[in-house]
Amino acid sequence: MHINRILFIDLLGGIGDVLIALSAIQALGRSYPEAQLTVLTFDPGCELLLxxxxxxxxxxxxxxxVRQRDHPVWSLLA
Known part of the structure; x- marks a missing residue:
């Protein structure tokens, strides 16, 4: 199976959630190096990942x- 895009969504809350998820995010990046890895999150978590x-x-x-269905982020799920 060829995976070319990965969307990791972390919309739980804050910086602690991003820190907990970081090992899973990095494992995905190492396991699928050819894939485009995108992470969707809130501030201040995005600062850690940049x-x-x-x-x-x-x-x-x-x-x-994100609750608004016309938000551009929904296009990532298509």
């Missing part, structure tokens, strides 16, 4: 904005 070489894109979402 310099990670295994992550290709970090999308910072405002709290509450």
């Amino acid at each position: 310099g990670d070489p295994l992550i290709h894109q970090v999308i910072n979402v405002e709290r509450g904005a």
